[in-house]
Amino acid sequence: MSKSDPIKPKRLAIIASKGTLDMAYIPFILGSTAAAMGWEVGIFFTFFGLTLLKPKIQASVTPLGNPAMPMKMPFGPKWFQNVVWPIPVFMMSIPGFQALATTLMKMTFKNSNVATIEELREICIQFGARLIGCQMTMDVFGFKREDFIPQAEIAGAAAFLEYAGDADVSLCV
Amino acid sequence: MSSEGKTVLDLKGLLCPMPVVKIALAMKTIPVGAIIEATASDPGVVADIPAWARSSGNELVSLEKMGDREFRFLVKRLK
Numbered sequence: 001m002s003k004s005d006p007i008k009p010k011r012l013a014i015i016a017s018k019g020t021l022d023m024a025y026i027p028f029i030l031g032s033t034a035a036a037m038g039w040e041v042g043i044f045f046t047f048f049g050l051t052l053l054k055p056k057i058q059a060s061v062t063p064l065g066n067p068a069m070p071m072k073m074p075f076g077p078k079w080f081q082n083v084v085w086p087i088p089v090f091m092m093s094i095p096g097f098q099a100l101a102t103t104l105m106k107m108t109f110k111n112s113n114v115a116t117i118e119e120l121r122e123i124c125i126q127f128g129a130r131l132i133g134c135q136m137t138m139d140v141f142g143f144k145r146e147d148f149i150p151q152a153e154i155a156g157a158a159a160f161l162e163y164a165g166d167a168d169v170s171l172c173v
Numbered sequence: 174m175s176s177e178g179k180t181v182l183d184l185k186g187l188l189c190p191m192p193v194v195k196i197a198l199a200m201k202t203i204p205v206g207a208i209i210e211a212t213a214s215d216p217g218v219v220a221d222i223p224a225w226a227r228s229s230g231n232e233l234v235s236l237e238k239m240g241d242r243e244f245r246f247l248v249k250r251l252k
Contacts, residue, residue, distance in 0.1 A: 033194070033221075037197070039228065123190075
């Protein structure tokens with residue numbers, strides 16, 4: 001049901017350039033959903049998105065420089081969980097704060113029963129989505145093929161653009 | 174060439190994209206013409222399951238809201 005051909009499945013192309021916990025969800029949720037809907041999916045991991053191709057994903061998140069991220073505690077009674085804590089920016093650079101924010105964010109997701117990044121990536125793979133590492137940024141940041149999961153492919157911009165040229169939906173994160 | 178067996182799935186507590194993903198995975202295991210009945214609590218299924226059915230070429234037989242966070246739907250494998 002692609003725009004050009006009613007018989008072919010739709011095609012999704014995503015460029016994933018960020019490696020933080022909040023930005024990691026976007027390509028994998030959209031990718032797994034599209035793949036489950038029968039779409040062709042290709043996700044191009046570049047720059048800091050490359051870290052999402054490692055076997056063990058260790059993505060962090062911080063409200064530092066991320067003012068839209070609300071600071072709420074994912075535990076305790078309901079009224080407590082609804083409090084938005086006004087944390088001063090200087091506190092966010094205290095050692096350990098980023099790890100704390102990451103832990104709390106993961107707990108928030110777990111409370112709502114949201115799948116983990118690794119689980120969503122596994123679903124993408126199960127449905128045949130292509131996970132492609134960017135050759136150029138791999139060389140720049142010193143990643144090697146062996147650093148990534150075996151299902152990942154390696155390609156450059158031209159190869160990905162050829163794929164995306166026929167995509168019905170193209171996104172960049 | 175079709176069979177009318179019915180698989181029942183409990184998707185309560187699962188949030189997007191898991192309801193759609195679980196249905197798609199279950200579809201692979203049933204023969205063409207078979208039906209899956211599922212209950213879910215995610216209000217997103219109201220929009221997501223019909224969209225999935227249209228996209229994947231399968232049939233949404235019914236979708237009902239049973240309660241505040243309870244939805245029941247039947248999907249049929251067409252291909």
